[in-house]
Amino acid sequence: MLASPCYLVSDAHIGVASLDIERSFVRFLRELRGRAGSLVINGDLFDFWFEWKSVIPRASFRALGALAELSESGLEILWLAGNHDCWGGDILRDDVGVEYHVGPWAGEVAGWRSRVEHGDGLRDQEDRGYRAIRPVMRNPLAIRAFRALHPDWATRIALGSSGASREYRARDEGRGLRSVALAELEHDRSLELLVYGHSHVPALERASGGGVFANAGSWLDAPTYLRITPEKIELLEWAPDSAEGKRLYAVDRLPEKTLANA
Secondary structure: OEOOOEEEEOOOOEOOOOHHHHHHHHHHHHHOOOOOOEEEEEOOOEOOOOOOOOOOOHHHHHHHHHHHHHHHOOOEEEEEOOOOOOOOOHHHHHHHOOEEEOOOEEEEEOOEEEEEOOOOOOOOOOOHHHHHHHHHHOOHHHHHHHHOOOHHHHHHHHHHHOHHHOOOOOOOOOHHHHHHHHHHHHHOOOOOEEEEOOOOOOEEEEOOOOOEEEEOOOOOOOOEEEEEOOOEEEEEEOOOOOOOOEEEEEEEOOHHHOEEOO
16 A cells, blocks of 8 residues: 555656756655655656666666655655656666556555556557557567667667657547546446556546546646545645645545535
8 A cells, every 4th residue: 555645746757858847856756755655656757767787867867866865764656667667677676766567556545446557558549559569669688689789879769769759748638548547447446546647638537436537747748746645636736835736626535525726
């Protein structure tokens, strides 16, 4: 179980985000110490992440330092692989101290029966091409071949090939993932909370069956995140002069107590 309050963020794309955006994210992380019960990173924290034997991408050091400090303070950190940072390994697990997980994660988040998934490859039609190449990208032989490249060349190749999936919100404005989520909540009514990322479109919505669909949005586009407690789920926008940021929307555990802009 991930302890309350659980903070959930996704899609910061550090490495292509501006320095101001990166610094705001690192400041947000450091402000969690003593306030958060747990932290979830729902994929694509970095625009490119890869671990060589003794080298990691240069753009990662500020965020990794802040995460390591949080981990050493005793905060539980769950990092779900996205489509840009799916090649994590020993450095994240052993040196930074996060639980790095590839694929959907299921369990309790602040008391809510939940499943959290980055969300890449879930749309039936739009993601067919990506689903075809994903097994190749994650094949151990392909990873070994990529590791043989010089890190400078490998990084340039990776950043050059990833632009379309990071620079814009989903072309369908998140409708595809929303449809997938609502269908899944209808199919599995034991789920109280289903969280996706990837689309860069923040969302917080109660499905007809009572379960909640949430998306933290993208820190690259706007500094939004989720705060989950046993009583409610909040979609918040970080602000440097506010301890908890601006509440954009909230869903109470009881359907009749949904709160908006309160």
